[in-house]
Amino acid sequence: MMSDMMIDRLVEDLTPVKPLKNRNGFALTLVVAAILTALVAMIAGVRGDILMGMPHPMFFLRGGALLLLGLTSSYAVIAMSQPAVGNSFKGWIWALAAALLFPATAAVMAMMTLPGNMAILVPRYGFECLGVSMLGGLGIATVQVLWLRRGAPVALERAGWLVGMSSGALGAAAYSLHCPFNSIFYIGLWYSLAVATCAIVGRLLVPRLIRW
Amino acid sequence: MIANEETFRRLMTKAQAGDKLCYSSLLTECEKWLRRYYARKINPAAIDDLVQETLISLHRKRASYDPARPFLPWLAAIGRYRWIDSLRKIYRHEHDQLYEDMVADPQNETVTAKVSLERLLDRIPPKQAEVISLVKIEGLSIIEASAKTGQSESLVKVNIHRGLKKLSAMVETE
Numbered sequence: 001m002m003s004d005m006m007i008d009r010l011v012e013d014l015t016p017v018k019p020l021k022n023r024n025g026f027a028l029t030l031v032v033a034a035i036l037t038a039l040v041a042m043i044a045g046v047r048g049d050i051l052m053g054m055p056h057p058m059f060f061l062r063g064g065a066l067l068l069l070g071l072t073s074s075y076a077v078i079a080m081s082q083p084a085v086g087n088s089f090k091g092w093i094w095a096l097a098a099a100l101l102f103p104a105t106a107a108v109m110a111m112m113t114l115p116g117n118m119a120i121l122v123p124r125y126g127f128e129c130l131g132v133s134m135l136g137g138l139g140i141a142t143v144q145v146l147w148l149r150r151g152a153p154v155a156l157e158r159a160g161w162l163v164g165m166s167s168g169a170l171g172a173a174a175y176s177l178h179c180p181f182n183s184i185f186y187i188g189l190w191y192s193l194a195v196a197t198c199a200i201v202g203r204l205l206v207p208r209l210i211r212w
Numbered sequence: 213m214i215a216n217e218e219t220f221r222r223l224m225t226k227a228q229a230g231d232k233l234c235y236s237s238l239l240t241e242c243e244k245w246l247r248r249y250y251a252r253k254i255n256p257a258a259i260d261d262l263v264q265e266t267l268i269s270l271h272r273k274r275a276s277y278d279p280a281r282p283f284l285p286w287l288a289a290i291g292r293y294r295w296i297d298s299l300r301k302i303y304r305h306e307h308d309q310l311y312e313d314m315v316a317d318p319q320n321e322t323v324t325a326k327v328s329l330e331r332l333l334d335r336i337p338p339k340q341a342e343v344i345s346l347v348k349i350e351g352l353s354i355i356e357a358s359a360k361t362g363q364s365e366s367l368v369k370v371n372i373h374r375g376l377k378k379l380s381a382m383v384e385t386e
Binding site: 003007010011012013015018019020021022046081083084085150154155158191212 | 228381382384
C-alpha cells in the first residue's frame with residue numbers, strides 16, 4: 001500500500017527533535033527588542049527630559065501603550081508556531097484598543113482645535129519616526145519570521161498582520177526613547193502610521209515567507 | 213480501533229525523541245484517524261493524497277508539537293490546514309460517489325467533535341459552505357453548482373473564494 005511505503009520512508013527519516021518552546025521564542029524577541037532600543041539610545045540619543053530625570057508623562061503613556069501592543073502581539077506570533085484547534089491568544093486585541101486611543105484622541109482634538117504647533121506635523125520629523133520604527137521593526141520581524149518557519153503556523157494572514165504590528169510597535173517603542181515630541185497630534189499621526197505601515201507590509205510579505 | 217488521545221500523545225513524545233518503533237505506530241494510527249477525519253469532506257479520489265500530505269506535514273513539523281498539550285487538537289490543526297489547501301487546489305473532479313463506509317466513526321468523541329471539519333464549515337455563511345461542498349468536495353462544476361443553488365456563476369466563484377479565505381482564518385477555532 002502506498003501509505004505504508006510512505007510511512008516506512010518517514011520512519012527511516014526520523015531524527016530526534018527538540019520541541020519548540022514558546023518562552024524561548026518570546027525571550028529571543030525581547031532580546032532583539034532590547035538590543036534595538038540600546039542602539040537607538042546610543043546612535044540617536046535619549047530624550048532630554050529623561051536625561052534630566054524629569055520625563056514627561058506622555059513618554060510613559062506612549063511607550064507603555066506601544067510596549068503592551070508589541071509584547072502581547074509578539075507573544076501571539078510566537079504561539080502561532082505551535083498550532084492547535086482551540087488556541088486563542090486575544091490579549092493583543094485589548095492592547096490594540098488601548099493604543100488606538102492615541103489616534104482617536106488626536107482626531108477628536110483636531111476637530112475641536114487645530115494643533116498649536118504645526119511644526120510637529122512636518123513630514124521631516126515624522127519620516128524619521130517612521131524610518132527608525134520600520135528599520136527596528138525589520139530586525140524583530142526577521143526573528144519572528146524565522147521562528148514561525150521552524151513551527152507550523154496555520155493562519156498565515158493573521159500571522160502576517162501580527163508580525164507587522166508587533167515589530168512596528170516594538171520598533172516605535174524603541175524610537176520613543178529618542179523622540180522629543182509629546183504632542184498628541186504628532187503621536188496620533190506618525191506613530192500610528194508607523195505601526196499601521198508595518199502591519200500592512202507584514203500582511204503582504206510574511207504569509208509568503210512562512211507558507212509550508 | 214483507533215488509539216486514544218493519551219496513546220497518541222505518548223507515541224508522539226517518544227517519536228520526538230527519535231524512537232522509530234513508536235513513530236511507525238503513531239503514523240499508522242494517524243493515518244487511520246485522518247482517513248475518518250476527512251471522510252465526506254473531500255472528494256474520495258483526493259483522500260489518499262491528502263492523508264499522505266498531512267502525514268508528511270506532521271513529519272516535517274513534528275517539533276511544533278508541545279508534549280505538555282493534547283495531541284489531537286495539534287493534528288487536527290495541521291489536518292485542517294492541509295484540507296483547506298487541498299480544497300484550493302481541487303478545481304474539478306469526477307463526480308464520484310462518496311464512500312459510505314468512510315463516514316466518520318471517531319473515537320475520542322468529545323475531542324473529535326471540537327476539532328471536526330463540520331464545525332469549521334458551520335462557522336462560515338451557509339451559501340459559502342454550500343458551494344464549497346458542492347464544487348470542492350462533491351466535485352460539481354461551477355455551472356452545475358450555480359443551477360443547483362440558484363446563485364449566479366460569478367457569485368459561486370466569489371463565495372468559494374471568500375469561504376476558503378474565512379476557513380483559512382479559522383483553522384484553530386473550536
